Amino acid sequence: TVSTFTDPYGNYALIAPSPGTWNVFVTDSGQVLAGYTLTTTNPLNVTLTNGQTLSGQDFGYQPPASPGTITGTVYNDLNGDGIRQLPGETGFANVTLQLKNAAGAIVGTTTTDANGLYSFGNLAAGTYTLEVTDTAGVLGNYYQTSLPQAPATITVGAGATVTTDLGYRIGSRIGDLVFADTNNNGLFDTGETGIAGVTLDLRQGATVIASTTTDLNGGYLFQGVAPGSYQVVVTDTAGKLVGFVPTTVVVSPYTVTAASGVDTLSVDFGYNAAPAFTITKTVTPGTAGFNAAVQYTITVDNYGGAAQNFVVRDILPSTTATPPYSPSPSNFQYLSTDSVTLNGAPFTIPNMPASLSTQPTWSGFTMPAASQLVITFTAFTGGVEGAHYNGVQLEYNNNAGGAPPATKLDYPDLALVTISGAGTVSKQVTAINGVPWTGPGTPVVSAGDIVTYRLTLANTPAAISQSVVDIYEQMPPGFTYLTGSSILTAPVNPQPAPVPTQVGQQLIWTFAPPYPATNGGLPLGYPSTVTLDFSLIVPAGVSGTFTDQGQMNVMVNGLPPIVPLSSGNTAPVQVTQYQVGDLVFIDQNGNGIFEPGTDTYAAGVTMALRTAGSPTNLQTTTTDANGHYRFTVASAGSYDIVVTDTAGVLSPYASSTGGNTQTVTLTPAQPVVLTADFGYKPAQPSITVLKTVSIFSDPINGTNNPNAA
Numbered sequence: 001t002v003s004t005f006t007d008p009y010g011n012y013a014l015i016a017p018s019p020g021t022w023n024v025f026v027t028d029s030g031q032v033l034a035g036y037t038l039t040t041t042n043p044l045n046v047t048l049t050n051g052q053t054l055s056g057q058d059f060g061y062q063p064p065a066s067p068g069t070i071t072g073t074v075y076n077d078l079n080g081d082g083i084r085q086l087p088g089e090t091g092f093a094n095v096t097l098q099l100k101n102a103a104g105a106i107v108g109t110t111t112t113d114a115n116g117l118y119s120f121g122n123l124a125a126g127t128y129t130l131e132v133t134d135t136a137g138v139l140g141n142y143y144q145t146s147l148p149q150a151p152a153t154i155t156v157g158a159g160a161t162v163t164t165d166l167g168y169r170i171g172s173r174i175g176d177l178v179f180a181d182t183n184n185n186g187l188f189d190t191g192e193t194g195i196a197g198v199t200l201d202l203r204q205g206a207t208v209i210a211s212t213t214t215d216l217n218g219g220y221l222f223q224g225v226a227p228g229s230y231q232v233v234v235t236d237t238a239g240k241l242v243g244f245v246p247t248t249v250v251v252s253p254y255t256v257t258a259a260s261g262v263d264t265l266s267v268d269f270g271y272n273a274a275p276a277f278t279i280t281k282t283v284t285p286g287t288a289g290f291n292a293a294v295q296y297t298i299t300v301d302n303y304g305g306a307a308q309n310f311v312v313r314d315i316l317p318s319t320t321a322t323p324p325y326s327p328s329p330s331n332f333q334y335l336s337t338d339s340v341t342l343n344g345a346p347f348t349i350p351n352m353p354a355s356l357s358t359q360p361t362w363s364g365f366t367m368p369a370a371s372q373l374v375i376t377f378t379a380f381t382g383g384v385e386g387a388h389y390n391g392v393q394l395e396y397n398n399n400a401g402g403a404p405p406a407t408k409l410d411y412p413d414l415a416l417v418t419i420s421g422a423g424t425v426s427k428q429v430t431a432i433n434g435v436p437w438t439g440p441g442t443p444v445v446s447a448g449d450i451v452t453y454r455l456t457l458a459n460t461p462a463a464i465s466q467s468v469v470d471i472y473e474q475m476p477p478g479f480t481y482l483t484g485s486s487i488l489t490a491p492v493n494p495q496p497a498p499v500p501t502q503v504g505q506q507l508i509w510t511f512a513p514p515y516p517a518t519n520g521g522l523p524l525g526y527p528s529t530v531t532l533d534f535s536l537i538v539p540a541g542v543s544g545t546f547t548d549q550g551q552m553n554v555m556v557n558g559l560p561p562i563v564p565l566s567s568g569n570t571a572p573v574q575v576t577q578y579q580v581g582d583l584v585f586i587d588q589n590g591n592g593i594f595e596p597g598t599d600t601y602a603a604g605v606t607m608a609l610r611t612a613g614s615p616t617n618l619q620t621t622t623t624d625a626n627g628h629y630r631f632t633v634a635s636a637g638s639y640d641i642v643v644t645d646t647a648g649v650l651s652p653y654a655s656s657t658g659g660n661t662q663t664v665t666l667t668p669a670q671p672v673v674l675t676a677d678f679g680y681k682p683a684q685p686s687i688t689v690l691k692t693v694s695i696f697s698d699p700i701n702g703t704n705n706p707n708a709a
Helices: none
Strands: 020-024 044-048 068-076 096-100 106-111 117-123 126-132 142-144 152-156 161-163 166-170 172-180 199-204 207-213 219-225 228-234 244-246 254-258 264-273 277-284 293-302 307-315 333-342 361-367 371-380 386-396 407-419 424-432 450-458 466-474 487-489 501-503 506-510 529-537 544-556 559-566 570-575 578-580 584-586 606-611 617-622 631-633 637-643 653-655 661-666 678-682
Touching: 068 126, 068 152, 106 117, 117 126, 142 219, 152 161, 172 228, 172 254, 199 219, 207 219, 219 228, 254 264, 277 386, 277 407, 293 307, 293 386, 307 371, 361 371, 407 559, 424 544, 424 559, 424 570, 450 466, 450 544, 466 529, 578 661, 606 631, 617 631, 631 637
Parallel strands: 068 161, 068 166, 172 264, 584 678
Antiparallel strands: 020 044, 068 117, 096 106, 096 126, 126 152, 142 166, 172 219, 199 207, 199 228, 228 254, 244 264, 277 293, 293 371, 307 361, 307 386, 333 371, 386 407, 424 450, 450 529, 466 506, 466 544, 487 529, 501 506, 544 559, 544 570, 578 631, 606 617, 606 637, 637 661, 653 678
8 A cells, every 4th residue: 555645736646566567546635625526536546667657636615505694684675565765765673583494394493683684594505485484473364465475485505695575565454353242233332242162264366365263251362464355254264153143244254354553353253142041949948837938049040141121930839820830739929039140240120029918020131141140039928838939930032123022941840848837947958077067158168078968857835746757858869978977966766876878879777666756735845956977978970069958757746748958959069170280372462461363372381180298190181272271189288280292383483471380379269270380481592602713725736734634
């Protein structure tokens, strides 16, 4: 092997040790030719005879291509002709752009300077895609006028500079509201609310230009719309408007003509639906004496649209009741309205029932869509023993101007009161987890809590004594009996409480003679009671207010017949499923507050629920298309909500609400916290500058380069 270096002119000479066939290689151990392209053959195969000098054995290399550049200006095209006119049509600052190579890989991002200039340099020859990402929303209400339209395909030659100016002109904004038109007048009035989650399209013929979804307030917005004729179409892919009908002059699809700088923010879609009711009615006590007070509770749930000119008419027990209502042995009379709530808040009804009426009527108001009305009132019983049935009639009139006919809905025989001289049975909650409960209000419990009840038989002034033959308890759905928790207390014939048998959700205590009884005889034997205390365990996975019913079957003065005495549906407990949520969003201005129309939802972000301070996930979920998430837990406590974002949805962003973790505390007084919002703002760009210096006077010939070879 013989080696040498090229001289300053690239010449070389090698002396072969002997005649024969030789290979001549360029080894370039000093990397002088890095980046150059070979244009001849390497190695060369030569044959030498004795004393022969062979010339012309040359190696050619093409220098590397000079880098290319894509540059231009993002400017305000005032006249919309797609050509920049100077002076006057100034550049847009702070517009972000992205460049991708032919394989779709990002090769650079940049931001326009104060004059709207941008540049991508040091580019190899090839084809690129230029995208305007505009993460700061500078061009939010602008549309592109210049060609090529972004994303633009640009071909760059070796060492070439390609100038691509991007012109944008102010567009039109089109919106603005989808709402529940509760009074059916076609206008958005005070007190009416927007409908969230409704999808809409902006179309030009069959082409969908843009799609959006109404925010929590029912608002929507299309912006940066170019001049032309469009249709706003309510697509409602999530079914939020199922069963609703339009009430406004603006009906989907609605045609709008857009002009530069002219907004149309009056495209409001009103919807209303026919009311859809469910009704329940409870009474306590279920068994009462003659001319005694009983309390009824009417609960009306409206799952449809608003009901105007709404009337609630209670059909109290009456000897003259007509179908579909059942007649009763005696007449009841209305005494007073105890409370009225609408969606849980106190509510004043304009027209109240007349005292001592047999059909108390509440009227003169609108029952809103998706609402709940609860009326509690007191009535007097009649003077005849037996079963007394009670129903409710609802009435509404949504016709224009209240023109007849009104719609009437009958709900007969919803509640039963038994009038008996044999005594009364009542039921109440006495303890939660062993802690005495005395009220006021309804106790709040959760899964695993132990609720202690007391069922009480009280004699009446007319009764001698009551003997308890057996007791029936209808447990709330899912509740279970706490074994060994029964305690019977009786002044006459006391005995340990027997072990109850269970059939479905019904518990049955059966007593042996002599039956436990109240004291008899007047006046010393009155009042007197027999009580049964027992406990139930609250199940997991349920929520709401639960009542139940107890029944004691008794004999008066120890003689048949056996009389059933019911407590009615009473002793309510509120079972709470604790919940926490609610939103992950892209905070365009970084102020930590979600602003509809400006900020956007972050879908597909993974979330975790942990016990406060623990690294272990209790639950995980992913934000929906509207950025919402929700966790449901069985018990109160402090929890960490953590944005884990395993899919990297938020990788280009930084938190604007204090980080990826929020701690919330759930209590019986505050079982639902839907304010754990996480905002993420566009991250500030970072620039790293790397500078290298190489000293080569002549990289090909090796001047000042000891490694040239």
